[in-house]
Amino acid sequence: MPDLFAADEPAPTPRAIPAGAIPLAERLRPAALDEVIGQEHLTGANGAIGRMVAAGSLSSMILWGPPGTGKTSIARLLAAAVGMRYAAISAVFSGVADLKRMFAEAEGALALSGRRTLLFVDEIHRFNRAQQDGFLPYVEQGVVTLVGATTENPSFALNAALLSRAQVLILHRLSPEALAHLLARAEEAEGVPLPLTQPAREALIASADGDGRFLLGQAETLYNAQIPSPLDPGELGQFLQRRVAVYDKDRDGHYNLISALHKSVRGSDPQAALYYLARMLTAGEDPMFLLRRLVRMASEDIGLADPMALQQCLAAKDAYEFLGSPEGELAIAQACLYVASAPKSNAAYKGWKEAAASAKATGSLMPPANILNAPTKLMKDIGYGANYAYDHDAPDAFSGANYWPEGMAPQQFYRPVERGFEREILKRLEWWERKRRERSE
Incomplete structure (x- = not known):
């Protein structure tokens, strides 16, 4: 097998964790695929994973979804469901030496027993392009069935060659109903209900933002505190840390939300536009980036249907630079509301594109x-x-x-x-x- 990896230091071996210190989320990991919550579109009888398990044969796959939605649990349970050898590494903690060792062990297992290995690679997008290419010969020859997990859009985060050999399966954020089911499991495991009123329980679920692991971590904090009487939503907010929105300014969260903001403006929905603007500002987006995009919207989607739109956006830029945060963010909100509620026309945008194409085609014709x-x-x-x-x-x-x-x-x-x-x-x-x-x- 060709050696496609450069030398690297092996990852440190983790120490054993005492049984009593195992987190609640780890203790509640499902024991079978039908216990996985919230991903029935994949694990059900008609889902992609359900069909593969029923056929007793797995293809390589990339599990793409937000944190805390069951990617690791699904990978582990898949191997058991079809009788494959299971091996797991994390791209965060593993180096090239670990990958070499994994592939050598998989080749040995295949040669000795004919048993294929399901290799689970968590955070697979963190491996560089050359390292990702290194998986290809082992996948092609059937030494391993690759199951990668990522929170990033595979179209941008993974090599095209690797994607062509793996099926991308999308995991959803856990719904409030799924999170409520997860809390019920936690209470059953602990033997006592959470010290929360019903409104506080609903607030706790909402704060998880679809992340089951985060929810169970918060529940464990409540149990460990041994609170004598149920907390209401206000008391819960004071007791628990506030969850920070999942948002990477150079990754999917950034591009998804700015797309939603732009399309809400174009669709003349000022309420939705204001919501997405608030989502981005709250998550720490650069206000000047948002102002630049609003200026673009004013020219692209409104143009001369309302010439004041561009002036409003430029005035908001000046106001923000003058006031700073948080006071200046109100000027950004005002500009957002103006462009969203303005009459729409892309005539100037289309006209400019046609004129530019014509200028390129006609060359240097003299006036x-x-x-x-x-x-x-x-x-x-x-x-x-x-x-x-x-x-x-x-x-x-x-x-x-x-x-x-x-x-x-x-x-x-x-x-x-x-x-x-x-x-x-x-x-x-x-x-x-x-x-x-x-x-x-």
């Missing part, structure tokens, strides 16, 4: 000589500026002259819509077109 300046005698002698029609001298300040290059027919790039201020612009263009026809008759 008509009569509209060119003639600062020298030679330029005057060859006709530059000759017979130029000064529009202010014409009736209605409109000469109707041709401004297009010779050999190029007049084009229509900008087509204003019957919305907002562009309705007025459309009337002007139609008026000028009538005048142009009259001048040519």
